[in-house]
Amino acid sequence: MLSSLSAVYFAELSSPQVKAVRDGTRSPVLLLPVGAVEPHGSHSPVCTDRLIATGMCERAAARLAGDEHVRALVLPALSYGVARPGPVPSGAVPISPETLQGLVVDVCTALAGQGLPRIVVVNSHHEQAHLAALDRAADVVQRRCGQRLVRVDLDRPEGDARRYETSLLLAERPELVDTERIEASGTEGAALFEELTTMLVDVIRKLTCAEEDPA
Numbered sequence: 001m002l003s004s005l006s007a008v009y010f011a012e013l014s015s016p017q018v019k020a021v022r023d024g025t026r027s028p029v030l031l032l033p034v035g036a037v038e039p040h041g042s043h044s045p046v047c048t049d050r051l052i053a054t055g056m057c058e059r060a061a062a063r064l065a066g067d068e069h070v071r072a073l074v075l076p077a078l079s080y081g082v083a084r085p086g087p088v089p090s091g092a093v094p095i096s097p098e099t100l101q102g103l104v105v106d107v108c109t110a111l112a113g114q115g116l117p118r119i120v121v122v123n124s125h126h127e128q129a130h131l132a133a134l135d136r137a138a139d140v141v142q143r144r145c146g147q148r149l150v151r152v153d154l155d156r157p158e159g160d161a162r163r164y165e166t167s168l169l170l171a172e173r174p175e176l177v178d179t180e181r182i183e184a185s186g187t188e189g190a191a192l193f194e195e196l197t198t199m200l201v202d203v204i205r206k207l208t209c210a211e212e213d214p215a
């Protein structure tokens with residue numbers, strides 16, 4: 001039998017289990033991974049950003065699995081993102097800023113409407129137009145639901161973003177990486193994931209603590 005207590009994926013719960021999460025003693029926090037379908041060099045798949053964002057969310061939810069106060073669940077990812085203007089490179093599947101904004105607003109509004117307003121957008125796609133659409137989505141959600149939409153953007157080090165992302169990918173899905181084409185390491189990636197998970201768990205805890213202590 002499926003235990004709703006240890007599950008980390010929102011969409012794998014049944015409707016009554018979602019209700020139980022909402023009404024439980026642990027504050028529910030929903031994690032929304034946001035990525036993009038775009039080229040990541042000749043060595044990595046075009047869904048790299050989604051894999052990294054989802055990997056962070058899964059690790060954070062798993063780390064909080066036994067937590068007394070917080071219940072973190074991973075929402076189905078938004079796999080598509082907004083691309084920079086110009087010709088669409090081979091393998092890229094961009095969506096418009098309006099579409100991304102609408103998706104985020106609709107998902108968050110639907111959840112807030114059923115008593116699940118604590119949502120963290122975990123984004124690993126860095127494109128100005130994409131980030132701007134996420135900003136606007138947060139404004140609309142705030143106006144409509146009165147809830148601040150928290151966002152975590154995966155910070156990549158200046159200069160070596162490719163190696164950074166590839167290391168994370170090697171820790172997650174090594175079979176998708178052509179390691180002959182880039183120098184990166186899964187061990188390094190696993191350590192990076194640990195750091196990112198700690199950061200995300202921190203954000204999740206602050207979100208629930210802020211409510212418990214309105215001062």
Ligand SMILES: [Zn+2]
Pocket residue numbers: 040048049124125126165
């Ligand atoms: Zn990327």
